Amino acid sequence: METDLYLPIKHYLESLGLEVKGEVCHCDLVGLSKGQEELVVIGELKRSFTLELVLQAVERTAACDEVWLAVGASKKGKGRENDSRVKKLCRLLGFGLLAVTANDLIEVIVEPEPWKPRRDLKRRSRIVMEFRKRQGDPVAGGSTRRPQLTAYRQQALAVAQALAGGPLRPRDLKAASPDAAKILQGNVYGWFERVERGIYALTDAGRAALTTWAMHLPNAA
Numbered sequence: 001m002e003t004d005l006y007l008p009i010k011h012y013l014e015s016l017g018l019e020v021k022g023e024v025c026h027c028d029l030v031g032l033s034k035g036q037e038e039l040v041v042i043g044e045l046k047r048s049f050t051l052e053l054v055l056q057a058v059e060r061t062a063a064c065d066e067v068w069l070a071v072g073a074s075k076k077g078k079g080r081e082n083d084s085r086v087k088k089l090c091r092l093l094g095f096g097l098l099a100v101t102a103n104d105l106i107e108v109i110v111e112p113e114p115w116k117p118r119r120d121l122k123r124r125s126r127i128v129m130e131f132r133k134r135q136g137d138p139v140a141g142g143s144t145r146r147p148q149l150t151a152y153r154q155q156a157l158a159v160a161q162a163l164a165g166g167p168l169r170p171r172d173l174k175a176a177s178p179d180a181a182k183i184l185q186g187n188v189y190g191w192f193e194r195v196e197r198g199i200y201a202l203t204d205a206g207r208a209a210l211t212t213w214a215m216h217l218p219n220a221a
Helices: 003-015 051-063 082-092 121-133 149-163 178-185 204-212
Strands: 016-026 027-033 042-047 064-074 096-100 106-110 194-197 199-202
Touching: 003 016, 003 027, 003 042, 003 064, 003 096, 003 106, 016 121, 027 121, 042 051, 042 121, 051 064, 051 121, 082 096, 096 194, 096 204, 121 149, 149 178, 149 194, 149 199, 149 204, 178 194
Parallel strands: 042 064, 064 096
Antiparallel strands: 016 027, 027 042, 096 106, 194 199
């Protein structure tokens, strides 16, 4: 599974001085530099080198400074990741290419090279905002067939947890989430209900969510 590649790649990119989180705005992983000059790195994971992997990476280029492709290393070293044409393609596109061995070792096959596509500044900003708002790194990169614990869902859970003790006003929930009023009014997940003017309570769906996402609640051990 792609998720098996995530931690070795995360650790490698962290060794380069990046902070890394998985599944940010549909990217398998995103890394941000810790220095004053912000560097945005996007990684895409596949068990083997495929056209789909390249196409995904091409879609990411306008929203970042570097793109890394990561695949599982073939057991006998005869996989497509070692094909000279694949290496040439990555260099032409400016992509880095990593392979993860069965022992979770990293093979750097191609280093990313400078390439300056037209920037999609709105998309880049959306990725950075989601990254910075998200608490911790709750989602392993490559896990796409399950609900994602986005920054918005994390804030909604914080509001739901605060309401578990009884109805409250939005201003009473600012400590749990600065956007509590918007979250209550938007009620995207159906977790909240207005019991009287300016006072909100938790619905049955909200209580069920606290159980479903218990390990991700703000005060969870």
